[in-house]
Amino acid sequence: MSATATTSTSANSGGPTKKQKKGGGYQTPWVEKYRPKTLDDVVGNEETLVRLRAIAKDGNVPNLILSGPPGTGKTTSVHALARELLGDAYKNGVLELNASDARGIDVVRNRIKSFAMNKVTLPPGRHKIIILDEADSMTGAAQQALRRTMEIYSKTTRFCLACNISTKIIEAIQSRAAILRYSRLTNEQVLSCLIKVAAAEKVSYTNDGLEALLFTAEGDMRHALNNFQACTSRGGVVNQSTVFLVCDQPHPKILGEIIAACQQGNTGPAVRQMKDLWKTGYAASDIIGTLFKVTKSSKDLPEALKLEYLREIGFTHMRVIDGCNTLLQLLGLIGRLCQIAAVDQNNKESQ
Numbered sequence: 001m002s003a004t005a006t007t008s009t010s011a012n013s014g015g016p017t018k019k020q021k022k023g024g025g026y027q028t029p030w031v032e033k034y035r036p037k038t039l040d041d042v043v044g045n046e047e048t049l050v051r052l053r054a055i056a057k058d059g060n061v062p063n064l065i066l067s068g069p070p071g072t073g074k075t076t077s078v079h080a081l082a083r084e085l086l087g088d089a090y091k092n093g094v095l096e097l098n099a100s101d102a103r104g105i106d107v108v109r110n111r112i113k114s115f116a117m118n119k120v121t122l123p124p125g126r127h128k129i130i131i132l133d134e135a136d137s138m139t140g141a142a143q144q145a146l147r148r149t150m151e152i153y154s155k156t157t158r159f160c161l162a163c164n165i166s167t168k169i170i171e172a173i174q175s176r177a178a179i180l181r182y183s184r185l186t187n188e189q190v191l192s193c194l195i196k197v198a199a200a201e202k203v204s205y206t207n208d209g210l211e212a213l214l215f216t217a218e219g220d221m222r223h224a225l226n227n228f229q230a231c232t233s234r235g236g237v238v239n240q241s242t243v244f245l246v247c248d249q250p251h252p253k254i255l256g257e258i259i260a261a262c263q264q265g266n267t268g269p270a271v272r273q274m275k276d277l278w279k280t281g282y283a284a285s286d287i288i289g290t291l292f293k294v295t296k297s298s299k300d301l302p303e304a305l306k307l308e309y310l311r312e313i314g315f316t317h318m319r320v321i322d323g324c325n326t327l328l329q330l331l332g333l334i335g336r337l338c339q340i341a342a343v344d345q346n347n348k349e350s351q
């Protein structure tokens with residue numbers, strides 16, 4: 001009897017239980033677990049993906065630059081392309097260097113050159129692939145060193161560069177490569193992915209919870225998946241309040257109420273709510289960023305007024321970024337928004 005008790009205690013205090021291994025504490029990040037393996041699984045940016053699929057099919061790879069905002073599938077696509085082109089030879093036929101590797105001029109001279117010279121058995125007609133991820137963080141000198149290397153080894157090797165800002169790649173490299181552009185994913189595209197993941201992970205959610213995830217992610221799939229996973233680690237249903245709590249963003253509902261109060265000329269309540277929000281500790285840039293998004297997606301504001309509001313919020317955003325990140329700036333903005341609404345009302349009445 002006592003022996004059983006001891007065994008069960010030691011089982012509990014020992015390594016992770018099966019449940020722990022599978023669930024809490026040991027979870028693989030969903031962004032890795034659900035990273036698409038093939039080009040067909042990558043969603044959005046259809047035109048770019050059609051080109052990549054065509055390249056994967058006929059095997060005629062030019063040097064490539066994939067450029068676009070974070071979390072839209074550039075790294076994923078380039079690995080999927082390499083996998084489809086090289087099949088089993090993917091492991092030996094691909095060299096990946098990202099921003100976490102040293103990529104100074106020496107690496108370009110030595111590592112890239114020795115990989116390019118290596119003999120690797122590849123499927124017929126295929127090339128070795130060098131993936132330079134986050135290439136916009138490579139130094140100018142390293143990029144210069146790459147120019148000639150790209151040409152010298154063009155018989156055996158192709159370069160795929162992924163970056164956020166294509167203008168940070170020197171023109172000489174841009175002219176040696178085909179540039180494929182990625183844009184932010186639409187809410188529908190992110191949503192389709194979130195629903196699939198939720199079904200696979202058996203997560204319960206509410207519609208406003210998913211809407212909140214889309215609102216915070218702004219077309220960045222990585223952001224959406226990470227936030228979703230963070231919300232589920234609290235347990236229970238993923239709803240709007242969980243999302244805004246986990247993402248630590250000002251609640252759009254409050255900012256929506258502030259905008260509505262400004263529209264109706266209720267300066268007092270709008271100022272009070274803004275002061276309350278400020279007291280909770282949000283930075284001026286967080287508040288103004290969410291205010292902009294809420295105004296942009298508002299269905300209640302007439303179009304002309306919305307545009308004027310966005311312009312005014314934009315100017316305040318600029319001042320906040322310049323360093324005037326005080327409550328006074330935000331309250332000044334409220335004053336101006338109320339004034340714009342009053343002028344708009346007067347104009348309507350005089351017509």
Ligand SMILES: Nc1ncnc2c1ncn2[C@@H]1O[C@H](COP(=O)(O)OP(=O)(O)OP(=O)(O)O)[C@@H](O)[C@H]1O
Binds near residue numbers: 030036044073074221
């Ligand atoms: N278009 C997409 N379709 C499906 N999943 C995606 C897509 N884009 C991103 N993801 C998900 O987000 C994760 C990160 O994507 P990825 O690494 O390709 O982003 P990236 O465009 O390279 O971003 P960065 O510019 O920050 O490097 C992937 O693991 C995947 O789970």
Ligand SMILES: [Mg+2]
Binds near residue numbers: 076133134162
């Ligand atoms: Mg990437």
